[in-house]
Amino acid sequence: MKTRILLLLLGASLIWASTVTYLYWQLKNNPRVVAVTMDAGKESLQNMQLGEMEKMTFLRQYLERYFNYDSNNFWQSQTSLAFLMSPKLSEERIREVSRLREKIQQKNMSQAGRLLGLKQLPDGSYQTQVHLRITENSQKNDLYIQTQIRLNNTERTLENPWGLVVSSMQLTSAPTAPDFKPLVHIGSQSPVLLTFPCAIENIENPQESELKIKITTLNISELQITPAKTFKGPVSLLASCKGLEFKFDLTTEGKEKDLFVAFPESAGSVRRKEIAPSKTHKKDIYEKTIENVLGIELDQ
Numbered sequence: 001m002k003t004r005i006l007l008l009l010l011g012a013s014l015i016w017a018s019t020v021t022y023l024y025w026q027l028k029n030n031p032r033v034v035a036v037t038m039d040a041g042k043e044s045l046q047n048m049q050l051g052e053m054e055k056m057t058f059l060r061q062y063l064e065r066y067f068n069y070d071s072n073n074f075w076q077s078q079t080s081l082a083f084l085m086s087p088k089l090s091e092e093r094i095r096e097v098s099r100l101r102e103k104i105q106q107k108n109m110s111q112a113g114r115l116l117g118l119k120q121l122p123d124g125s126y127q128t129q130v131h132l133r134i135t136e137n138s139q140k141n142d143l144y145i146q147t148q149i150r151l152n153n154t155e156r157t158l159e160n161p162w163g164l165v166v167s168s169m170q171l172t173s174a175p176t177a178p179d180f181k182p183l184v185h186i187g188s189q190s191p192v193l194l195t196f197p198c199a200i201e202n203i204e205n206p207q208e209s210e211l212k213i214k215i216t217t218l219n220i221s222e223l224q225i226t227p228a229k230t231f232k233g234p235v236s237l238l239a240s241c242k243g244l245e246f247k248f249d250l251t252t253e254g255k256e257k258d259l260f261v262a263f264p265e266s267a268g269s270v271r272r273k274e275i276a277p278s279k280t281h282k283k284d285i286y287e288k289t290i291e292n293v294l295g296i297e298l299d300q
Contacts, residue, residue, distance in 0.1 A: 053191055055151065056259045058084075058162040059126060060115060063147070067113025067130055074104045083159035086152060086167040109136040113145075116178070118260035119185070125150045126259075129178055144174045182248035182267055184225075186233070187257045191226040194248075197265045198241035207235050211250070225250070244268035 062084050069077045078097040082090040116129040125148055132143040148170045156163040186192050200221035205211055210231040214224040223239065227250070234251040246268045 052259070054162060055126075055164060056118065056193065058151075058164045059118060059128070059149065060260065062166060063113065063115055063128060063130060067111060067132060067145070070110035071105050071107055075101050083157070084162075084165055086165050089166060089168065107136060109134065111135075114262070115260065116144075116262050117258070120257045120259055121148075122255040127256075131177065144177055146172045146174070146178075180264055180267055182246070182263070184248060184250050184261055185254050185256055185258045186225070186227050186231075186250050186252060188227060188229050188231060188252065190257060191224055192258050193260045194223045194225065195260075195262045196221045196223070196239060196241065196246060196268075197263065198244055198268075200239050200241055202240045204238040204240075205235075206237075207231070211235070211237075227252075240271055241268070243271055245271045 062081070065077060065081055065084075075097065079094060082094060085093060112133045112135075114131045114133075116131055118126060118128045120126055128147045128149065130145040130147065132145055134141045134143065148168075149166055150168045151164050152167040154160065154163055154165045184192060184194065197220055199217045199219070200215060200223065203213060203215075203223070205213060210228045212226045212228070216222045216224075221239075221241075227233075232252060234249050234253070236247060236249050239246045239248075244265070246263055248263070248267075
């Protein structure tokens with residue numbers, strides 16, 4: 001009896017192994033199944049770049065919620081930030097909001113904040129420039145805030161999907177806007193995001209093999225620029241809108257690293273007259289982005 005049971009188990013095992021082998025062979029030879037391989041170095045680099053982009057996205061959204069509110073939503077918007085702060089900072093912020101709650105709700109006021117710049121300092125902290133417009137009883141006042149922020153890692157939750165918290169935040173104010181210089185400090189293989197107050201139509205990039213550029217355009221344009229490991233710089237780029245053009249330099253010099261820069265309209269100049277197009281069509285930034293995303297080459 002035992003022998004028969006063992007023979008039955010052995011036969012079942014052989015049938016299972018043969019079935020699995022056959023199905024694997026079919027799957028491997030299916031033309032619709034693509035095997036994706038990635039070397040460890042490339043995967044590590046992509047994870048690093050995604051991590052930096054995630055921190056930049058976290059800071060942008062955090063600051064937008066921190067500096068944008070009105071009399072009606074002040075309490076809700078500011079207390080919701082507790083999930084994005086360390087316990088100590090969260091307690092301090094809730095006490096401050098509780099103290100100001102009644103005073104602000106009795107006013108007819110709103111505050112709008114716009115991020116002008118974000119950079120990473122040598123000590124790992126982040127420095128930002130924010131433009132505030134405070135409106136109270138139809139009177140508008142402009143203020144410029146500089147913040148210095150430190151981040152810590154934490155558990156990802158529904159309230160905090162980034163897995164990051166602000167552990168410290170220091171603010172200083174100024175009545176006038178900081179001087180804008182069209183010079184962007186970048187790090188090797190580290191993405192930087194630039195925004196422009198118009199729709200970019202073309203970019204003149206003399207080092208196309210060293211700089212990867214992605215563009216997103218609605219009413220304004222965002223450029224994500226990622227330098228290659230071999231990029232040394234400096235290099236001058238020209239971004240052109242319908243009526244304006246913006247010339248700026250990228251450099252790897254210095255210890256600070258820009259992560260986000262908002263170009264003001266005043267940084268642009270009247271666009272040069274267009275030169276008659278040659279017979280050979282030169283691909284613009286949109287066509288190059290399509291080629292990079294889809295992995296195809298568009299006809300000229």
